[in-house]
Amino acid sequence: MNVEQKQYDEMVKQVSPKSAVFMNSIKAFFVGGIICAIGQVLYNFFEARGFSQENTGILVASVLITVAILLTALGLYERIGKFAGAGSVVPITGFANAIAAPAIEHKKEGLVLGVGAKMFVIAGPVIVYGTVTSVIVGIIYYFVR
Amino acid sequence: MTKHFGEASVKFSNPPSIISAAAIVGPKEGEGPLAAHFDKISDDILFGKDTWEQAESELMRQTIEACVAKSGVQMKDINYIFAGDLLNQNSGSIYGARSFERPFYGLFGACSAMGMAMQLGTMLIDGGFADYTIANASSHFCGAEKTFRFPLELGTQRTPTASWTVTGDGAVLLSSVGEGPYITAATTGAIIDLGQKDVNNMGAAMVPAAADVIVKHFRDLQLAPDHYDIIATGDLGIYGKDLLIQLLQKENLNISDRLTDCGIEIYDAEKQDVHAGGSGCGCSAVVFASYFLKKIKKGEINKMLFVPTGALHSVVTFQQGESIPGIAHAVAIERSI
Structure with a gap:
């Protein structure tokens, strides 16, 4: 071919449209905000019914996770995600979706090697590095406190 | 090498004919501009099966069967089947062709599979090694997503340059005698x-x-x-x-x-x-x-x-x-x- 890799990279860059980062960010901001606002409404609801602060937090997370998994199973969360991008990935509902989606996809490979093994294929790294980071931060906090 | 030309080309001395062809697709392709040309459009993305992998194999089986049926040639007369797909270890084609019990070559050339299959099928016929060969290639959107990308229900955005894997199978039956193409x-x-x-x-x-x-x-x-x-x-x-x-x-x-x-x-x-x-x-x-x-x-x-x-x-x-x-x-x- 009469073309160098660098030159071709430049050609590819020129013809390939980029993702609409600005519009996507706005959509993500609003959908993410709505999910968090729903969380806040739930928080106030449970708090008003006399649950302790700790239990209220757990209840809010449980409801959001359950709803997100339900929406995933109905194939609706992917539509929200297609519109909202990071707006529905970052909140806890996105985490629930990331666990439920591979579990559904790999159900046919059985409960152990399918659902069990593949469930954390996307969320697993988040758990691993989340835990590792919290340990590191904890150690630093212990010494600088 | 009298049939080989230049760096990488061949010309056939007795060009084989495409005596029959079939194309079966999924629902999304059936909503597209070529809908009227397909042999069958399945409303069911699972093609009556339980898994995406089985669905692709069933799609492949139905298409080859339709292609052979249209030709008037019997399945037992098919000398070789060349087939490619995107699933691991060519499983789409293998399980699809299992029931035919005909000589089979599974090909991997990713989405170039149909080109490979047609070239090889033609070369065997022109070389005098076969009278009838089938060239086939299949893919299934859901199976490909599962193999190469993310689970279907995961809420993500596709980039503008991403493509959509076709759910479909195309087969052609090549013959040493025929009236073209x-x-x-x-x-x-x-x-x-x-x-x-x-x-x-x-x-x-x-x-x-x-x-x-x-x-x-x-x-x-x-x-x-x-x-x-x-x-x-x-x-x-x-x-x-x-x-x-x-x-x-x-x-x-x-x-x-x-x-x-x-x-x-x-x-x-x-x-x-x-x-x-x-x-x-x-x-x-x-x-x-x-x-x-x-x-x-x-x-x-x-x-x-x-x-x-x-x-x-x-x-x-x-x-x-x-x-x-x-x-x-x-x-x-x-x-x-």
């Missing part, structure tokens, strides 16, 4: 890698291979740029086609007025939200086995160069930071000889 020549592609690493822009990764094989085909066989009425690449998509025109211009080959891409033809990109267009082994296979073949038979196209294109990466090589090698195979089809 004829497969007259072929150029086998080399693996070409210009360092592209974006799996969401596979058109860009495959374009250099397509350009390379097209240039070699014209040079090896000493053809004029207007020799073919149409030149159809496999699944480069909207942006890939633009790139290909640019690369070919650098090689002083101007065919842009007769160039199209099966990935562009199969969907309505705007209405069907497929971004860059269709892809997958089934993409070029169904578009050729239905739309283009009918046009050739009707005389709307007399000479066609069919160039299925493939991106030869795997999930593991991508994760290890390797670039995406491309490949393309060119097959010349003529209405009469």
